[in-house]
Amino acid sequence: MSDLLRRALPVYGLPEDTPLSLLNRSENETWRAGDLILRLHRQGYHTRPEIASELAWLTALQDLPGLTTTRPVPGAQGLVTGIEGRHIVAFAPIEGQELQPGDDLARWFAPLGEITARLHLHARHWAKPNGFTRKRWDVETILGPQPHWGHWRQAQGLDPQGVTLLARAADTLAAQLHAYGTGPETFGLIHADLRLANLMVDGDTLTAIDFDDCGFGWWAYDLASALSFIETDPRLPDLIATWVQGYSRIAPLRPRDRAMIPSLIFLRRVLLTAWLSTRADSDTALALGGPAYTQGTLDLADRYLSDGLAAFLP
Template sequence: MTDFDSLPHDQQLPILLELATAATANFDLPPGVGVTMVNLSENATYKVEAPDGRRWALRIHRDGYHSRTAIASELAWLIDLRQTGVVATPAPVKGKDGEIIQQVLHPRMVRPRNIVLFGWETGAEPGIGEDLSEPFEVLGEITARMHVHARQWKRPPWFTRLTWDFDTALGDDKPHWGRWRDGVGMDREKEQLFQRTVDLIDRRLAAYGKGPERFGLIHCDLRLANLLIDGKSVKVIDFDDCGFGWYLYDAATPVSFYEHEPQVPGLIESWTAGYRKVLALPKEDEVEIPTFIMLRRILLVAWISSHIEAEFPKSLGAGYTDGSLPLCEDYLRKFG
């Protein structure tokens, strides 16, 4: 029998669906729930829907990406943010055994997968073509409140999450999402331009530093797909990549995959206006937001290459690498 990890991507999907369906038995759910995939990225996420219309989100964690303790750490922060009213986040649901993190094994998998069920949050994912100035201002305010909470929160002694700094993002020694040099469509000429940009990012971030006022626990992935607009409120979901990084990296992630769009400068202005309602944002910090946007853009070039088997990264492919070139040139011209 062929192991799950060696199967082609299209053959893995039915197995993941079988695992998700089996996992629903670990929770006190009504009979007859349906299970439908809604997203496949680092993890596989499914909508679980009961005949009476009640819904939940079930997440199958990717094997080897986070330890059980790291997942528990993510959930501890997410729960405290929700309970203290800092931001609306999905509520984890305990299994029949009283544990939030469930482990379920499929016959085609070597190890059981960690699985978490969340209550379903209402709202719609925003689109880049919409008028997002008001939601981005609200998001800036929410992000600042999350940063205040992160600085004040007494983390559990066992708390552990990834660190997102220059080396773990763009460095050559086992970066979390793969090497940017392996980007789809990368060639020698493109690599040289990327290298100059990466070197400049490195210099500027080294000068910027990792003082406690600039570097701490952050969401790390506030892209549009992880936001829900529900009336006037903005909800934040998917804390799977939360970890330790520069606070202003959270300003860059909301424009992920759309860094080249003409409305981005205006959206960043809205975000900073909202942020300043809660926290001071000195000009010397604000001026580095383009550095974090560029860091994120190149990090996503690496991510696309290392996740090319999934539909969304595949749809971006070499076009995202090529679309990064004028951004690199503009960044070098302005800050080099």
């Protein structure tokens, strides 16, 4: 992949001998190249119009008061570079460090709630350009027979008893989400992957990065995504309440939305359980995946069926 990226460097005005370093391998590969961050897109996931649409939203978010995000950098081909059937995009680097589970998360979840609310307010009123297209994150594309990120039945270490339990919980979850609906007050353009690794901290500034999975989903799902991989952390109820406080300072959050937070957290956990299996070569899967994560999902499923994860209610 480094050879492919070297051929792309002149497109961004960089010499082919610019040092390259791999930063992350997840859904895509992220590389540092001189003063740029390059994202090499995985084949067969996003189309060029989908990638262009992500960057159109990111461009529209630049200089929005109270919000800092990554800045797309165009090359000679525009914002999306095509080389040998692969898509490459570039961003200006961001100062700071990724938020970590061991950090003082309570300090950051109110600002994260504010950032999320500002993203949602912008998305609600933004006139999307012609041809704007992004994936939907709904019942069918997460729990259906052909979901975007793979099916939970492929989870590592899942035995027949676990399949039965998770199937019951998924059916209950799907019924709750269908009743919740996808009307404009409930569902719209969201980041969809505000997990800790996509939040950069620099002093008192929190920056949301990596809009690669942005699409159309439930507004409150952005909170669920922020809790990715820490769903069993004992701090979770307090983090949820703090996020809700921050969000509510910027935009209203209906009681109905608050009531759905536990279901959306469980939905995200099921989605990640499938993703870790289908992306077993990613850095995240190597660090966090495997049968132990699947067992944690089954424990949450049992709690979801017994009390709807009531402890998570803000």
